[in-house]
Amino acid sequence: MSHETQPDGRTDGRTDDRTGDRPGGIPDVALRQALVAAGSADGLLVATDFDGVLAPFDVDPMAVRPVAGGLEALRELAAHPATTVALVSGRDLGTLRTLTGVADGEPIVLIGSHGAESSDDAVRSAMEAAAVTAEDQALLDSLTAEITTLVTERHPAAGLEHKAAAIVVHTRGLSPDIADAAVAEAREVALAHPGVKVLKGKSVLELSVSHADKGSAVTALGRARGATARVYFGDDVTDEDVFTRMTRPEDVTVKVGRGSTAARYRVEDEMAVVEALEQLAAARRPAP
Numbered sequence: 001m002s003h004e005t006q007p008d009g010r011t012d013g014r015t016d017d018r019t020g021d022r023p024g025g026i027p028d029v030a031l032r033q034a035l036v037a038a039g040s041a042d043g044l045l046v047a048t049d050f051d052g053v054l055a056p057f058d059v060d061p062m063a064v065r066p067v068a069g070g071l072e073a074l075r076e077l078a079a080h081p082a083t084t085v086a087l088v089s090g091r092d093l094g095t096l097r098t099l100t101g102v103a104d105g106e107p108i109v110l111i112g113s114h115g116a117e118s119s120d121d122a123v124r125s126a127m128e129a130a131a132v133t134a135e136d137q138a139l140l141d142s143l144t145a146e147i148t149t150l151v152t153e154r155h156p157a158a159g160l161e162h163k164a165a166a167i168v169v170h171t172r173g174l175s176p177d178i179a180d181a182a183v184a185e186a187r188e189v190a191l192a193h194p195g196v197k198v199l200k201g202k203s204v205l206e207l208s209v210s211h212a213d214k215g216s217a218v219t220a221l222g223r224a225r226g227a228t229a230r231v232y233f234g235d236d237v238t239d240e241d242v243f244t245r246m247t248r249p250e251d252v253t254v255k256v257g258r259g260s261t262a263a264r265y266r267v268e269d270e271m272a273v274v275e276a277l278e279q280l281a282a283a284r285r286p287a288p
């Protein structure tokens with residue numbers, strides 16, 4: 001049986017999505033310069049994906065937490081004038097809030113369910129067409145029932161995650177053959193339901209009733225806040241929707257880890273993301 005290929009070029013069931021030990025720092029001089037330039041823009045948008053970018057992967061999707069320094073750097077950035085900060089995720093809004101600890105009223109925008117949910121009015125209004133309707137909910141309910149039966153009866157080692165707009169089959173840590181079979185059969189179930197969007201992520205198959213995309217949500221936020229420079233960090237297929245939409249000369253798009261990408265720059269891991277955020281925050285501080 002051929003193994004399900006991951007967006008980062010690995011095969012399903014492997015638990016390490018990273019490139020190995022890193023020496024520290026951001027070796028790419030061009031990226032460092034781009035961050036300094038973005039940091040001095042009149043209006044800055046800094047947005048980052050969550051899993052695999054700000055939080056290391058875990059077999060248990062609810063056990064992940066942001067890497068040390070990540071939230072601190074985002075909070076400092078959000079406190080600077082003319083600076084908008086957003087956390088953007090395939091997680092649903094409630095889960096993103098729980099896992100990041102970002103409280104209601106904090107000046108960090110949360111964008112969940114790949115853009116279908118947000119704490120920001122402008123994003124919600126721009127993404128209204130992608131919000132989950134009663135009809136979508138009925139579709140999700142019947143899809144969830146079928147996928148739950150499939151996983152319980154045929155692939156009990158796989159995990160299930162219930163989200164506001166999707167049901168997700170998790171295969172991290174499983175042997176490739178078991179993971180491939182679970183993913184292939186879940187995909188078959190989804191394909192029998194017109195209107196269901198199938199997303200193959202890293203050791204996950206997400207079956208969604210929303211057609212939101214992160215690119216539309218992030219660019220809507222940038223527009224609403226008058227951002228003249230936009231910075232985005234992402235690691236997975238759904239982040240490519242942002243990379244392909246952010247192509248102005250002032251934009252800084254950063255792919256985290258391996259795999260083909262439309263991003264302009266690349267860093268190795270979550271700690272490099274924190275370093276980049278700290279550089280941006282330093283560039284944003286008023287001169288003494």
Ligand SMILES: O=P(O)(O)OC[C@H]1O[C@H](O[C@H]2O[C@H](CO)[C@@H](O)[C@H](O)[C@H]2O)[C@H](O)[C@@H](O)[C@@H]1O
Nearest residue numbers: 050051057058059061089090091172202203204
């Ligand atoms: O858009 P993101 O914030 O990157 O979310 C993408 C998916 O992330 C989660 O799955 C990933 O992280 C899990 C926890 O480390 C891991 O077990 C799984 O293998 C990864 O694919 C989340 O569970 C999904 O719902 C998100 O869509």
